[in-house]
Amino acid sequence: MRKTLTAVLLAMTLPALAMAMPEGGPRHGGEHGYRLFKELDLSKEQHREIRKLMGEQMKGRHEITQRYLSKLPTAEQKAMQDELKAAEGKQHTAIRALLKPEQQKAFDEHQLKMSELRAEMAEFQAWKAEKDKQAN
Structure with missing residues (x-):
């Protein structure tokens, strides 16, 4: 927690x-x-x-x-999220290409930490939604 x-x-x-x-x-x-x-x-x-x-x-x-x-319908929500993820991936690739090897390593570590934070946030939101559902 x-x-x-x-x-x-x-x-x-x-x-x-x-x-x-x-x-x-x-x-x-x-x-x-x-x-x-x-x-x-x-x-x-x-x-x-x-x-x-x-x-x-x-x-x-x-x-x-x-x-x-x-x-939005679920299919359009997913399509939008997929497009945003693809654009983000393209941007990260372009940024990484501009960096020196030691900067790339730090950038990769930062991206990994951010992924972990997003996963924890999603877990928290799922837990909170479940708790709210049980309260009602």
């Missing part, structure tokens, strides 16, 4: 961590977003609040997507 809770908390903080990357690193909004923040000369507090708002927006978009996705 402790591992699952840790995974849930990590998954919830990933958007904020992604936006808090150091200068030059990949960011949500790309170079344009970084340039805009720099041009506005934001205080640390303003930057923190904007990152918080962006994280909330990302969460809201995810919830909206899930709500509409759940209305």
Whole structure:
């Protein structure tokens, strides 16, 4: 249970961590977003609040997507998920090809950890759904 809770908390903080990357690193909004923040000369507090708002927006978009996705027929849901997985795999392959061998090893280890976290999250969600079903 402790591992699952840790995974849930990590998954919830990933958007904020992604936006808090150091200068030059990949960011949500790309170079344009970084340039805009720099041009506005934001205080640390303003930057923190904007990152918080962006994280909330990302969460809201995810919830909206899930709500509409759940209305699709099962075959279309699966087709969409398969297409997204294929696109993600293609992106990972392209990224990996740009890396040096030692970076590839670290990238592979990170991908393995993320797979494990996703598996734990799926296990937790299945457990939670079953518990909710039993409560009703």
